[in-house]
Amino acid sequence: MRLQTTVYEGLRIKRLINSVLLTLVGQFSAKSALFIYSGRRNEKRMEVKNSKGFYQREIEDLRLEKSDPLFTYFKTKSYPITLNAVQKKVGKSQALTLLRKLNIEILSPIFLKRQVEGLICLGPRVKRRKHSEPELEHISIITNIIAIAVHNATLYEQVEELSYTDGMTALHNYRYFELRLKEEALRHKRTRSGLSLIILDVDNFKNYNDRMGHPAGDEVLRKIARVLKETVRENDIVARYGGEEFAIILPNEDKKGAHVLAERIRAAIEETPFEHEELQPNGKITVSLGFASLPEDAETAEDLTYKADTALYQAKENGRNRVKAFNIEMVQ
Structure with missing residues (x-):
């Protein structure tokens, strides 16, 4: 798969995320896509790291709280799901309200060490048809690959940062x-x-x-x-x-x-x-x-x-x- 080549060619997060969204939009004929991620485990909210099919003004202020019921649900159900389906299971959710305004249809959670740290979101398809179970399985596989790659990229950047930091004063070395x-x-x-x-x-x-x-x-x-x-x-x-x-x-x-x-x-x-x-x-x-x-x-x-x-x-x-x-x- 072309995506796997992209994953292992480089560890830079921004390039990686961009390639992922381009791949998803192309493979699933989606009009739009979002990569929402928290970056670090101790952050309390997630934000848009990359997008396709949106104006910047539409998504620049989008923040999803990790305490939202949507992410509580994903802790027990880690499979990609339609926004309508998860709405019925979760009920009231500010995160879902915000994503619905952006016409998002598919949500796929990104897990790092058993914690939900991000979402891959797909908008409506060019041809109005539902995603089949094999397609949702395919999205799940891609999400898992990306979760590993993003984790590795994050570790790489942290190690690189440490190599430029004085251990005692925390200043640059x-x-x-x-x-x-x-x-x-x-x-x-x-x-x-x-x-x-x-x-x-x-x-x-x-x-x-x-x-x-x-x-x-x-x-x-x-x-x-x-x-x-x-x-x-x-x-x-x-x-x-x-x-x-x-x-x-x-x-x-x-x-x-x-x-x-x-x-x-x-x-x-x-x-x-x-x-x-x-x-x-x-x-x-x-x-x-x-x-x-x-x-x-x-x-x-x-x-x-x-x-x-x-x-x-x-x-x-x-x-x-x-x-x-x-x-x-x-x-x-």
Whole structure:
């Protein structure tokens, strides 16, 4: 079957779902189809991940609650069924009301680990005729294959996400930082929209680590990571650069804007209380920050990193707990 080839050719969920709906619409001459899915088991509702035969405005706000009686019914009856038939068995159901408005005729539940996590829905056929039992069986087989494939694709994406995540701070790791900085540098080269980079280092961290122990030091890094995520803009990219160093990629930001954000970060961390921070030389947990920007200071991602790191070194050399912008005199 052509669908099986599609399933095993790739693990990307969006491409997979699109291929599934195209296959179903073609094989069963359906005028429309929906792929409704929750994505993660702890989500309380499902939403449309892909559709065929609908305008976007018709389905963009469609949400089905997992607590709906429809999904309670499917826990005991996992076979594809017509909407009219399941309405008689379930009775009042907001999910069925919404699907009926979209002229859906066939519902096939997607199970992951014995839980209903989605639905494949088919609209009316081009030629008005009922689905036969063999056809419903065929839809059931397709749904089961897709359930396995979507589960594998989800696991793949989760593993891929973990490979780009620092385990201790839950920030992006250095590998992800390198990839994204190169991407953003190329974007800047095309659009000349600006790009800045901040690198920061925890002041006298070794002193704190030696006196309080590594678990306490790790907690300091985790807390700083939280402060960074709360302080940056939504589209900024925060990563653990290594050890007690962090990096923040600022797409579409010039040097002036980078300076404002760097100073805001410095102040936020200085004002944050840390356990036993009085043991530090200046009585507080603080950070030093250096930053540089494209195109003023560099033309490539590698050079931008070098310039921001150079500015950080100057911040530490000039007393710590301060922000330094790169300037050409630093390398002369």
